[in-house]
Amino acid sequence: MQSSCGEIRPFTPFFRCVLNRFTILAVAALLFSSAAQAQIVSNTAPESLSAPTDPVLSLLLEKGMITEDEAAKTQAQADALRTNMAAQYFAENNKWKISKNIKDMELYGDVRLRYEDREESTPNLGASKGKIDLYRFRYSVRLGLRGEAFDDFYYGVRLETSANPRSTWVTFGTGSPDPFGKSQSAINFGQAYLGWRPTSWFDFTAGKMPNPLYTSSMVWSPSINPEGLAEHLKYTVGDIDFFGNFAQFLYQDENPLYASPNLGFGTFGQAGDNIFQIAWQGGLNYHITTNISAKVGATIYQYFGLKQTSANNSGLSPYFGDPYIGEGAYTGPSSANPYLGASGFGTSWNLPGNESLNYPNNQVGLDHLLVLEIPFEFNVKYRHLNFRAFGDFAYNLDGRARANAAAQGYNNYLANQITPATIKGFSPQTSDVKAYQFGLAVGNEDSLGLANGTTVKKHAWEVRSYWQHVEQYSLDPNLLDLDFNAGAENLEGIYAAVAYGFSDNVMATVRYGHARRINNLLGTGGTGTDIPQINPIKSYDLLQADLTFKF
Numbered sequence: 117m118q119s120s121c122g123e124i125r126p127f128t129p130f131f132r133c134v135l136n137r138f139t140i141l142a143v144a145a146l147l148f149s150s151a152a153q154a155q156i157v158s159n160t161a162p163e164s165l166s167a168p169t170d171p172v173l174s175l176l177l178e179k180g181m182i183t184e185d186e187a188a189k190t191q192a193q194a195d196a197l198r199t200n201m202a203a204q205y206f207a208e209n210n211k212w213k214i215s216k217n218i219k220d221m222e223l224y225g226d227v228r229l230r231y232e233d234r235e236e237s238t239p240n241l242g243a244s245k246g247k248i249d250l251y252r253f254r255y256s257v258r259l260g261l262r263g264e265a266f267d268d269f270y271y272g273v274r275l276e277t278s279a280n281p282r283s284t285w286v287t288f289g290t291g292s293p294d295p296f297g298k299s300q301s302a303i304n305f306g307q308a309y310l311g312w313r314p315t316s317w318f319d320f321t322a323g324k325m326p327n328p329l330y331t332s333s334m335v336w337s338p339s340i341n342p343e344g345l346a347e348h349l350k351y352t353v354g355d356i357d358f359f360g361n362f363a364q365f366l367y368q369d370e371n372p373l374y375a376s377p378n379l380g381f382g383t384f385g386q387a388g389d390n391i392f393q394i395a396w397q398g399g400l401n402y403h404i405t406t407n408i409s410a411k412v413g414a415t416i417y418q419y420f421g422l423k424q425t426s427a428n429n430s431g432l433s434p435y436f437g438d439p440y441i442g443e444g445a446y447t448g449p450s451s452a453n454p455y456l457g458a459s460g461f462g463t464s465w466n467l468p469g470n471e472s473l474n475y476p477n478n479q480v481g482l483d484h485l486l487v488l489e490i491p492f493e494f495n496v497k498y499r500h501l502n503f504r505a506f507g508d509f510a511y512n513l514d515g516r517a518r519a520n521a522a523a524q525g526y527n528n529y530l531a532n533q534i535t536p537a538t539i540k541g542f543s544p545q546t547s548d549v550k551a552y553q554f555g556l557a558v559g560n561e562d563s564l565g566l567a568n569g570t571t572v573k574k575h576a577w578e579v580r581s582y583w584q585h586v587e588q589y590s591l592d593p594n595l596l597d598l599d600f601n602a603g604a605e606n607l608e609g610i611y612a613a614v615a616y617g618f619s620d621n622v623m624a625t626v627r628y629g630h631a632r633r634i635n636n637l638l639g640t641g642g643t644g645t646d647i648p649q650i651n652p653i654k655s656y657d658l659l660q661a662d663l664t665f666k667f
Contacts, residue, residue, distance in 0.1 A: 170194065219266055225259040225274070226569065226666040230285065233659040236602065236650045238457020239636075246457060248647050256284040260307065268314045272325075274341075276306035280645060282337040282598045307341050321346045329361050329397055330413040332491050332508040334553040334584055337597040338568070344392075355403045359413075363395040367419070367482075370432045384428050389421035391436055391482070393592075407497035417487040417592070424483070425471045434473035439521035440481030441470070442588055442605065442641020444651035447530060448538030459651035467532055470525045475651075477529055479643045480594055484518035487511070487591060500561045506582070507554040510590055515549025518589040542637045548587035548606070555582025555611075567613040567625055572666045576617040583610050587634060593642040600629045602656050603644035607631040609656070622665055629658040 173191055176182045182190075214221060232254060237247035260274030276284045279302060291297020309323030321328060327336055328346035342365045349360035368391040375381040399413030422437040423429070445460025447453040453460065453476075460476040472478040493506040512518060527541040557564050559578035565571040566578040585608040586601060596603045600611050609631030617623045632655050633640060640653040 217265055219264040221261055221263040223259075223261055224667060225257070226664055228256040228285075228569075228662055228664045230254040230256070230663075231661045233657075234602075234646060235657045236647045237654045237656075238455075238650055239633075239652060239654045246455075248650060250646065253288040254285045255288065256286065258284060258306065268312055270311040270313060270319075272307055272309050272311075273305065274307035275303050277301065277303065279304050280339075280598075281341070282339050282596075282603065283645070284339055317350050319348050321348070328363055329395055329415060330359070330399060330411070330491055331415070331489065332506075332553060333597045333600065334508045334551060334586065335487075335489055335491075335510055335591060336595050337603075339598075340595060342393075357401040357403075359397075359399050359401070361395070361397040361415075363393075363397075365393040365395070367391040367393045367421075368436060370421070386432070387429055388423050388432050388437075391419065391421040394418045394420065409495045410493070411495075412490065412492040415487075415489040415491075417485065417489070419482045419485055422482055425468050427468045434480050435471045435478055436480055436482045438469065438471050438478050438481050439483050439525045440479070440518065440589075440593065440641065441472075441477040441522045441525040441529070442479060442593070442651075443477045443522075443526050443529070443639040445476045446539070447533055447535075451538045452533060452535040457650055457652060457654070459649055461648040465529065467528060470528050474648075475643075477526065477639075479641050482592065482594075483521055484514040484589075485512060485592060486514040488513055495564075497561075502557075502559050502561060502564050504557040504564050505555075506557065508552065510551040512549040512590050515589045516544075516546040519544045519546045519548060522589065545588065545635060545638055548635055548638065549589050551584075551586040551590040553582055553584045555580065557581075563617070566615040566617060566623060567627075569623075569625070569664060569666070572621060572623045572664070573617050574619045576615075576623075578615045579613070580615075581610065581612040584608060584631075585634065588638045588641055596642055598644055598646060599627075599658060599660070601631050602640075602642075602646065602653065602658075604640040604642040604651075604653060604656075606634050606638050606640045607653065607656065608634050621667055622663070625660075625662040625664065627658070627660040627662075629656070631656040 170191060173182075173187045177184065177187045230253070232250065232252045234250040234252070235247060238245055255277070257277045258274060260272060262270070262272035262274075264270045277286050278284045278300075284306070286300050289295075291299045291301065305324065307324050307326065309321055309325040311319055311321040313319035322345050324341050324343045325346060326341060327338075328342075328348060329336070342363065344363065344365035346361065346363045349358075351358045370388040370390050372381070372386060373388055373390070375386040377383060377385040379385065395415055395417050397413055397415040399411065401409060401411040403409045424437045424439075425435060444456075445453040445458050445463065446456045461474060463476050464474055465472040465476045465478070470478065473480075487510055489508065489510045491506075491508040493504055496503040523542060523544040530537040530539070530541055557567070557578060557580040559566060560576060563571065563573060563576035563578050566573075566576050567580040584601065586596070586605050588606040591605065593603075593605055596605070601607045601609065609629060611627070611629040613625060613627040615623055615625040631653075633652055639651045641651070
């Protein structure tokens with residue numbers, strides 16, 4: 117008579133075989149019972165659900181009651197049981213509930229600490245020369261969630277310190293009225309967007325989004341998250357990736373677009389349009405070899421909805437529709453504004469057609485801006501080093517008209533002083549309509565971007581430097597970076613940075629910048645919020661030392 121244990125004779129081997137089988141079943145049941153009981157009584161993390169090789173199995177193996185294969189199979193079954201029960205436990209008991217419609221979610225952000233030394237000086241003209249120094253300890257926090265939903269949708273939200281769209285930095289010690297106050301520590305939504313990517317070559321984004329354009333810090337502050345719609349196209353032909361980015365940004369909401377007189381919007385009421393910035397971009401990324409690539413883009417920026425103030429329409433603050441002038445408050449020696457270099461910050465100007473908020477001359481106007489931007493880069497990987505030559509060139513195609521309007525606006529300012537001005541205006545500087553940046557970055561493998569905070573890796577390092585030149589009528593003054601060149605036009609100078617990654621999360625960066633005025637006939641237009649009291653700026657120096665935790 118045969119059985120699964122072989123012949124019955126002799127009795128002892130048959131008994132041992134049956135006993136072995138019952139032993140394996142008993143051990144499996146014991147392990148199942150232990151795992152189940154552990155799940156019932158334990159509220160600890162997954163480490164408590166894991167166990168080393170079971171001592172009962174080890175003992176049975178030593179006594180020869182089971183084979184190694186049988187022990188391994190039983191142990192594998194027990195481990196699988198624990199794993200399945202752990203997954204079920206967390207699915208049923210996890211307090212962090214995520215909608216089933218969410219495919220994945222990433223928590224990301226950074227905490228940054230900074231020491232900063234910033235100095236601006238005025239032109240030398242007798243007693244009117246001067247400077248302002250800032251020595252500050254600052255911090256910045258950004259915390260976001262992003263990911264993908266089903267049906268090809270994606271999403272993102274991010275919280276940030278500071279309400280300034282061009283900076284997330286807050287200065288220690290500025291809370292009021294008490295020491296260590298929190299009045300400057302508000303949290304704001306920096307990003308809130310939804311997107312749809314139905315194919316690999318097209319996606320669409322709506323909301324307050326990361327900048328969708330290929331650009332540089334010369335044209336756009338890296339902290340700005342524009343609002344509106346954006347479409348992205350990408351198509352690959354051989355070694356070339358062609359791309360197109362198109363954006364329709366709501367630059368400024370001017371509602372109510374119409375209000376009748378005497379309804380709270382002035383004697384003449386209000387009539388205006390929302391202001392839109394439209395961007396058209398095309399470009400390519402050419403993978404020349406495995407280790408060499410080149411990227412270039414071309415963008416046209418247009419503005420719609422601008423309306424200039426008039427006697428019958430006071431316009432809407434801060435007067436984007438009125439001519440950009442870019443000059444300081446200076447009206448000449450022995451006049452009401454005798455200090456060359458004083459911007460007049462805190463004083464508005466209400467001359468119809470040339471109105472301005474917080475400055476006597478308009479610093480924000482978008483008139484006659486039709487900007488062509490051409491950013492580019494050339495990348496080389498050599499052994500364990502990465503090199504990047506990069507730059508940007510911009511030209512205001514309507515800059516001549518912008519310069520003419522600025523000169524006329526400044527003449528109007530001088531002509532309407534209660535105490536007569538003692539200087540004359542300047543002739544239109546119609547050639548000051550371009551901007552450019554050229555630089556080089558060097559780092560070890562996969563470290564480029566470390567100095568900008570876009571990546572971090574243990575033992576990564578990067579050295580980056582560039583020269584930048586921004587003329588008075590070349591760019592949108594409201595988008596300029598507030599750090600290098602102080603958010604002002606008519607300045608040129610050098611920037612350098614060194615960064616090192618202490619770990620995959622922690623990095624240190626040191627930056628230095630020096631800039632000077634380009635055209636001494638003109639001011640340095642813009643609304644830099646750090647030192648708004650100086651215009652024109654003769655020279656500008658910046659030193660920053662950052663410690664960043666990125667996750």
